[in-house]
Every structure is written in structure tokens, then in C-alpha cells.
Amino acid sequence: MTTPAAETSRTIIDISKLPSSSMDTRSPIWWGNALLLCIETSMFMIVTVSYFYFRRNFAQWPPPKIDQLPVLYHPVPKLVLATIDLALLLGSVIPMVIADRACLKMDEAKVRFGAGLALLIGIAVITIRFFEFNSLIFRWNDNVYGSITWTLLGLHLMHMMILCSEDGLMFVWIMVKGLDDKHARDIRVTAVYWYWVVAIWVLLYVVVFLSPRFL
Amino acid sequence: MKTLRGQLSALLLLMLAGCAGNHQSALDPHGAQAYTIHHLFQLFFWVTLVIYVLVLLAVLYVIVRRRREEPAALVAEIPTAQSEKRSTVTVGALVVLTIVILFVLLVFDFSAGRTIAALRENSDVQIKITGHQWWWEATYEDPVAHQEMTTANEFHIPVGSVVRFDLESHDVIHSFWVPELHGKKDLIPGHPTSVWLKADKPGTYEGQCAEFCGAQHAHMRFLVIAEPRDKYNAWLDHARQPAPEPVFENEKHGKQVFMGSTCVMCHAIAGTSAGAGLGPDLTHVAGRLSLAAGTIPNNPGHLAGWIIDPQRIKPGVIMPQHNIPPKDLRDLLAYLETLK
């Protein structure tokens, strides 16, 4: 065994003065979140590719709805609710950015405002989504078009719900206990998730609602 | 020791010659594509064998050399750049060699692929194969509707001509494979496809379903019987005939048993009122070599066993067990034996 004398010659780096949290990509949780989003992105990509794969099996997409009179020859999904959704979600980015920025300055009031407003918009989007399924005209068990579009919208709805639960929990925490380092960081991470969910909706809007009009 | 040596020599023999009496070996090609594939396989085999032996020798050398030297103390040596140079050059050269070899193999592979694809010429014999759980239905296509003929599990083809098999599945995915003639092709519901075969020698070639398809995947076999053209034509003409009328009393009674029992609900016999398509067509069943999709030889004993208790021979098969009185069974067998 080495003698204590030899030991004392080792250099010691003292890191006790380093900060105990980080607000950006330096934080492990930011990376954890980013990787989970990678997983979910690949999931959406595969389901989206499946959507176009199924499209090849049809002469016309969406297929005509023939179990009703008059027959709907080109039953493209209705745009109204989806567009409102799109506008709301794009709009929700603003309060989220406000909250995101405010976290850096530990501006609790602004964080409350941003997270709260975003939460309200999120809940509105979720509510609309339940009606939105009807604008697809087909039900999930009518044919594969119905199955895949319901799945795409359903997956996004699931993310909306998780997102709102997350944001809601943060919001309640800040209301009750105030803002601190870790929760400011958490809100920043939630904001990344929020932007991602909005971006995915832009993709789905193009794929589900616009592409049948052009393809 | 003797048995071991025997087994080893048998192993070598098997490797070279194929299993005795087996007509289902990719190493014993009798069709145009199977030859091409076999040649390609031999090329790959020898190239990879040489590579494998060299790698093993290199590893063995490293280990044996170690024995000559004293094992080093547990102090690692950091090699100098100089001593690494030779390794770098060697490894670099080997990597380049690997790429070259792979490229050559790729070229041969593509050319073999083209040779195989070139066989897709028009052919006068077209057979539609429908895969069922767990048997094969074959319809010999003909522009004249009443000339079309349906049979099961045994397909006769003319030697030396290209035959097109149109493949589709009735239920789940099957795979059509006659190793001595060509590789396999999957029968996927919703994706009809074709495969072209050409046998260059008369013979009986065994085939088997190669995609897992449920309980009796193991017993979904078939035969491709290649014959000279005239013999094939004679067979086809005969096969197009409806079943002969029974002559003797017991045969007539047998027919009544058939028509009055479960049999008629699933099987067809051309020329009679039996026309169901759920099971194999029995018009010329007595002329086939085997029963139950190549599972048992075709003789009255096995046929009787099959009718009474198919679930013992092929557990899970769709044909149910039958409780037929002995006399009825004898007559039924007599009738089925007339369906040459």
C-alpha cells in the first residue's frame, strides 16, 4: 500500500464552487428530454411513412365514402378545426417563449403568465381535438385511411395531454412554492418539448389535412 | 471411435453429394436458376473459406508464438509509432483487399441476378398456385375456360420449357420453394406475384412451404414432376377429364357415402355434384403419389387412416375426424381408388 506521504502529492481540483444547476444544453435533463424527443420523432416518422405507404394502395386518397348517400367522392378532411388548432398552437409558442426567457432572469411573474397562458391554450387545443376527429369523416375502423389518420392525431393528442400535465404541474408548483433554479430549468426543458409538439402538429397538418388535397 | 469416424466421413459425403434419396437439396440443382445460384454459391463458398482459414491461421499464429516467448509481466507496453507502421500498412492493405473482394462478389452477384431474371420469358405453361393452410392448389391456366384444370400438391411440368407459376395466397403468407429448381418466393395476401421455373432433367422435385404459416407448416409439401413434353401432354389431357363413373356396386355405394357426408362440403370431384373448393380437388386423387400435402404415401391404408383421423397425422389440419362405419369406409375407399 502506498504511504500517506505519496498520497499528499496528488493534485486536488476543487469543484465545490461550481454552480449546482444549469439552465441550458449543459444540463443532463435537457439531453434526456432531447433524446426522448428523438424517440418520439422516429415514431412519428415511421407512422407518417406508413401513411404514405398505405396511400399507394388506393387509386384515390382518401377513398370515396360509399356507405352513405350521397356518396362522398373526395372526402378530404375538413380544414376548419385543424387550422384553428394550428393557429392556437403556433400562438402558444409566444407565451412559452416568454416563460422560457423569463426563467433565465428568474422573473417569476412572467413565468407564471407564460406557463399559465400556454396551459390554457393547450387545454383549448385538447378540447378542439376531440371534435376534430370528426372532421376526418372516416372512423378509425372504417378502413386503413381512417386507422392511420386517427392514429396520427391520437398520438399527437397523447403528447398534448402529457405536455399539458407537465406544464400544469410546473405551473402549480410555481404558484404554490415559487420559482427556483431547478424548476426554472424544468420549465425551459418543458418549453423545448412544447416547441416540438407544435412542430409535429405543423407536420401533421401538412400530411393529414393538406396532402390529400394535392396528392 | 468407429461410429465417430463413420459420422465424420458421412458428414463429408453429405456435404459433397447431398442427402441420399432427398430431392430437396439446393446442392443438387436441376433447374436453370438453381444452377446459376449454385455456381454463385460455390464462388462465395470458396472465397469465404479461404478468408476464414487465413483469419484462423493468423489468430493461431499469434497464440502459438506467445508460447515460445515468456508471458509478459503485467506492465503494458506502449508501442512506438515505428512499430505500429508495419501493422498500419498491413491492416490498410487488408481493408483494401476486403473492399476489392466484396466488390468482385457483388459484380458476380448482380450478374447472377440478371441471368435469373432473364428467364422471365413468355411461357406456354402457366400454373396458378394458391397457398392454403396447409396445402397447395394448382390451376393450369388455359385461354379456353373449360380447359382449365385444378389439382393439388403435385404439379406436372414439361422438361426443358419455362413454366410460369402465378402465386397467391388464400389465407396467410406461404413461400413457394423447390430447392432443386429455384429459390423461394413468398405468397403474400394482397401481393400476387410470379416465379419462373425450368427443369432440365425429368424427375420428381420436392418442394416445401418455407414461410411459417401455422400449426402444420411442417407438413405443407408438394412435388414438381418434370416429364418429357409428350408425357406431360398426356398427363394434362387425362387430368382435364372428369372423374370416371364408378362401375361396381361397392364403388357406387362409396360415391353415395362421399356425396352424403362431410366430404362433399369441402372437396370437389369434377363430373359429379361435388364442387366445393375448401380442400384439395379429388378428381384424380388416386393418381397422386402422396396425400395430405406430401405427408403420407398414397395407398388405401394411409388414405383410410387419413379419413378417419387426420388430426393424428397432421394435428390442427382443417379436415375433421370422421366416424364412418367400416363398410361405408371400405366402399368410400374403393370409390376414391377409382379416381385415377
Add this chain to the structure above:
Amino acid sequence: MTVPQTTFGSPEALMRDADLAQLHETWSRPRGLWGWLVTTNHKDIAERYIVTAFIFFILAGILAVIMRIQLAVPENHFVGPDLYNQIFTVHGTTMMFLFAVPIMEAFALYLVPLMVGTRNVAFPRLNAFGYFTYLAGGLQLWGALLANTGPDTGWFAYVPLSGPAFAPGKRVDVWADMVTTTEISALVGAVEIIVTVFKQRAVGMSLNRIPVYVWAMVVTSFMIIFAMPAVMTASGFLPMDRMPHVNTHFFNPAEGGDALLYQHVFWFFGHPEVYIIFIPATGFVSTIITTFSRRPIFGYIPIILSLIATGFIGFGLWVHHMFATPVPNLGQSFFTAASMMIAIPAGVQIFCWIATLWGGKPVLKMPLVWVLGFIALFVLGGLTGIMLASIPIDLQVHDTYFVVAHFHYVLIGGAVFPLFGAVYYWFPKMTGRMMSEKLGLWHFWLFFIGFNMTFFPMHLLGLHGMTRRIYTYLPETGWGMLNHIASSGALFMGLGVLVFLYNALVSMRRGEVAGENPWGAATLEWTTTSPPPKYNYALLPTVRGRYPLWENFAQTPLVSGLSTDKREVLSTSILDAQPEHRYEIGTDSILPLLMGIVTGIFFVVLVFTPWIVPICAGGWFVVMAIWFWIGTGQPQEKHKAHEYHEPRSPGEPGLSLGSDANPSPQT
């Protein structure tokens, strides 16, 4: 054994006793069963993973022996088709989802934090949750098999055979839900590994100094992240087609669905899966060869690049599982080229390994013996793999026993052999005792000979036309004798595994005491005690090269200053591993178990009804809310962002430790 003990100094000696005691207290788990349930220590979790995965390995091996008995003679009636189909499906599913991937991740979860010199994985509770979901998935599959509900449509579960019309009962639903469950745990593990490597490396361990094994696990984890969602899509679509009240049409051709899509999606996962199993094994091989050649590995950069290349190309060759399907020919040629191309990075690695052995002085201990076995078998499997990449040859041997032989050479030869090597290699680190070399040789030769007896004849069987997944065959086929040889080989393999179990159990109690670094290895995990303390390192090590212990480790600085009263780890920068901030990780908690239970229940009930979705969503929300609320329940510091990341006293030692930095001694 006369391995000289190399002592690198005990960091504990540099700490005050009170601090050390507090550190120990902070990182210890509660006593007894409760402590066992709540622990979040990566070593506890990983040990559990390893033991569980080996249990599944043995169970699936028993199924393999049953299959071999059934096939030993033609027309055998040992098991019927119904049971046989369940057995081969559960064998494949268990080996892939419950053994191969989890055990590779398990070793990584044990070794990666040690190798990168940190105290725990980045998200310890998530890690524990991963284990419990994995266990739930395994119990679901094996419970179902006991209840005659074992899936019976193959580990690939092709539709329509596995669809609602042809697979009655709940067997396939069990398969699909079990796959989803275990994939969740695999994904969790992958995230853990990547973040731990990215953010928690020892100071100075820049990207070009990361041990090869850790690189291999990073590549593997990224492959998991991009491959597993595909199988989760497949295992999501399939039960949706089958589930009452849902009845979607994804794979129903009559309503526009497509059976071929399933194969695409499945193999888009299924082929990378092979590399997900194989790449960690190459990491073991590189590590073991380095240590026992007594020299740095030859071609560190080419090996890392090969790993990354394998990771990319691995996603480009899934169609070679589908050459017999009606996929357009042009597309198939692309996949042939890709399948052959992947031989290049594999070749580079093998050449580098041989060059390392060649340039070193190999010490023939058990781990290296297994690696040599690996080279002999894996190269053979790889070469038959090149044959399978060729479309014409593949059309002949696809779905025959040739393929069975090929992938057992690749997976057992290529992954299980290095795995056994890894067990012999790290067993001293994990238990503090050496495994018996003598029994090890028995284990090796029984397994090696048995393996070749079992699987070599299968090449011939396949060429002679024996198709896969058949529960019996006719005597006229002439396959009887080769099958007989194969079946006898399986018994030798089984004996080998028994010797291994005996060796492990006895060595754990009575093996020679190992000490810190019995092999004279070069990586950081060998600087701490065997087994390592709960906190891994009392003072965090730093690194100046790829082989710290061979590079005058006693002179490198150590890191102090992490709190001893809470579980803190040091977060470093991604590229250069410079210290950035301290980071408090989760403590022991029962919540991962609760979450695992909710998830397990969810996937069991989902087999029967979709109505569990809203119910369990509520359950998850509640557990998550509690998790969130009490997980970070300590009063927190409040800083503004600009207060971070600025050196408080410029020139503070350590914070600028570069590769050549030579900070002044403090004491």
C-alpha cells in the same frame, strides 16, 4: 495467481474520516427489503438486470433443448405443433427481448458510470423504472406461456398469421404488449447511457479518450433510440388490429391495409437489433484484447469510426430479410450492396484486433480465451452473412436452417462468447473475487464443442432443404442424422452453462480475492475497490489519455468538492469533458417500482381491453405528479442565469484543466 497488485493510491485517504462517513451514509440504501425495492444505485440495478437476464437465458435455453429433443429424430411426438410453435416463439422472443438486448444494456449500466468515472447514471430513478418494466414484460411472457397463452406466431409475428383472423385467443396480444414493455425499458437504458456518457465523464476524458467499450455503448444506444420506435409501431398497430372495440385495418388488405408494411417496419427495427446486440460485444472484445495483449488497442480511431459506420449502415439493409417477397428488384440490389458494405467495418475491427494481438504479448486468461472463440465463430457467421446478402443465394437459403446456423454463429458466437468473456473479466470487479480458470476452461470447451456440434450441421441441413420453424420432418428427407448430431450438441452446451453457473456461484463465495486491478487493466473502473463502493469514487478521477492506468495515473489530479450530504455528480462538457456544474440526482425512491407496477398492469390488462388506457393514464399521472412533487422537494437555490458558468474567481484551479494542464497542488 501471481498478478502484482498495482495500487494507484486510495482516494479515501485524502478525505477526512467524517466526510467519508457522510458520503457513505448519503449513498447507502435503506436496510432490508425496503432498501432492495427503493434502490436507485446503478450497480444494484445492473446486477439485477444481469441476474434476471441470465435467468431468462437459461429458461429460453431449456426451451431450445426441448426443441432439439423434438427434432432429434424424424416424426417425433415429444411435443405437438401447438406447443412447439409456442416454444420456438417464446425462445426467440426471450433471447432477443429479454436476454440479448437487456444484458448488453445491463453490463453498460454497471460499467459505463465506472468507466467514465462518475457516481451514478444521470437519471437513477428512471433507470430503476426501466428494470421494473423489463421484469414486468418478462413475467408477462413467461406467465402467459405457463397459462398456455404463449405466443405462437414466431418472434417476428408476421401478419396475417398473427392478425385477428388467423391467431385466435390472446397469444399474439401478449407478444405485442410484452414487446412494447421491454422496448420501453431498452429505450430508457439507452437514454441513461447516452446522457451519462455525454454529461458525466471524468474531467479530461475528451471524446477521443473515451474507452472503446463506452463508445460502442453510445453507438448502440443511438441505434436503440432510432430502431426501437419502429418495432413499437409494429407492436402498436398489431394489437390495435386485434383488440376488441378498436378493430383497425392496418394489415387488412381488403380495406387497404398491407401485410408487407408490417415486414418493412419490423425489419427496420429487426436488422439494427442484430447490431444492437453485436456492437456492445465488440466493445467487450476490444476491452479484453487491449488488457490481455498488454498494449493499447491498434487503431482506436478506425475502430470507433467502424462502430459509427456500422450504426449507420445497420439501418440500410433491413430488406435483405425480405428478398423473397415481391419487393422491386432495383431496391433489392441497393440492399445487397449495403449488406455487403457492412462487412467492411466488421473487417476493419477484426483486422485491428488481430493486429493488437500480433503486436502485443497476449496473456491467455479466460476472458481472452472466450474472445479467441469469438473470432473463430463470428468470422464464420459473418462470412455466411455475406452469402445471405446475395439475393440469388438468399433465395435458396432464406428461411432454412442455413439461416438458423448463420444467426446463431453471429449471435452466440458474436455476442454470447464475448459476453462470457466479459463475465470472467468483470466478475472480480463486481464481486471482489476471481472466477476459477480451471472450471472456466471446462465451460469454454463444453460450450464451444457443443455449439459447433449443434449449429454447424444446420448449415448443411439448410442447404439440403430443411426449412425453419417446422415441428417435425419426414424420415424420407434424410435430415435425421444431422439433426441428431445437432441435438446431441445442445446437451454439451447445456452442460457448459451448468459448469458456468457452478463456477459463478462457488467463486462468488470462495474465489480468490481479486483486489482492485487483478488483470492490470487500463480503464478507470479498476482504480476503485472491488466491488466498488456505492458512490464508486470518493474523489472523482481525472484522465489525461485513453489508458489512464497505464499512463501514470498516480500523478493525475483528483476532483473533490461534490457535496457529501446529498447525491451529487459532476457534469462536464460534451466534447472536452471540462467541469461545468454539480448536479443533484434522484435519491432512493419507491416511485419507480410503483410506476413499473402501473405499467406492468397496463400492458397485462391491455391484452384484454382497451379501456385500461384512460384508467392507467390516470394512474401514471398520479404517480408522475407525486414523483415530480416530492422528487425535487428540497428548498432550492435561486440564481439568475448570468450567475452561472462564470468563474467566480478567475484562474481557479481545475476549471481550466485542459489536456496539458498542470494545475498547482493544493495540499
Add this chain to the structure above:
Amino acid sequence: MKRLALVILVIAPIVISESCKREERAYRIQPPDAEVADAVPVTSFQVGPSTQAATMPSNPYENNAYALTEGQRLFNAMNCVGCHFHGGGGIGPPLMDSTWIYGGEPAQIFDTIIRGRPNGMPSFRNHLQDSQAWMIVAYVRSLSGNANPNAAPGRDDNMNGPIPPASIKKQPATQSSQPPSTVMPS
């Protein structure tokens, strides 16, 4: 802890035996007692004391997934769909509702299949093995949700039709109030 273990020990065999029954694939089969079913009354209108309870054998296939799927296959193969369609009814009466002209008990349906009924239902005597008929009976009952929903078939690979048996709500069998001979399928 002990109590928990005890509960598990009691529950596990029950769960296992239940799912064993559901998943069993008895390829070589003993059908339920067909002799008894030959003397089944079709209505509850009866002179004299009721004998119904004694003569109604149950059909174990209603809990067996394999038998139900086989029943579905036979239902299609024997061309039952030709008249009853996929349970929705057409030429023959619908099988998805709660009304049974000749009784909705398994033995009564078996009787209907084997003997045939007036107005077009043919007799399948000798043309179906008893076991096959019982499988069809189980499937027919599943069409109105009267079989074990965990064993009943899901959607088939055909065009989207009526709700698959596994998803259907249970329609308890009610006897048609009119005498059988007067009921004409619509």
C-alpha cells in the same frame, strides 16, 4: 406479506386454468353431448311439466378461442353467410340481435343447424361433424355477444362489415313471442 402470497397462490391457478381453457387447441376432439341435443324444445310453450333445464347441455366451445375462430371459418365455408350474411341477416334472419325464432340456447341452435328449419334453413345432418356444428354454434352465439368476449374472434380480413364478435355488446337471448312457423325473415 404472507397474506399477499396466499392470495397470489389462490388466484394464480384460477387465472391460469381459465386462460388455459380459453387458449386450448384440442385438435382431436370430443364434442359436447350431441345425443341430448337431438331432443331439444325450441320454445318455452310446452304442455306438461318443463323438461328444458335437464336437457340443455352447455357448450364449452363458447370459452375457447380456437373453436370460436374455427366456427367462424366454418360459418363462412359452409356458406351460412349466403343467407345470414355476416350476422346481419338478409335472406335468413339476423343473428346479431336478441330475438331467436327457434331458441337461443346452444343446444337449440345446434338442433337448428343439424335438423334444419322451415322456410329455407337446410339440414346439415351428416354434412357436418358434431364437433364442427358445436363450433358454429359457439360462433353464432358470439355474434350476439353470448360467448366469452376474450375468446371471441376479432375483425376478419374482409371488407369492413358488422361489429366483430369480440367487440359486440351482449344481447341476452329472448324467445320470439310468436309461434315459429309464423315468423318470416324480413
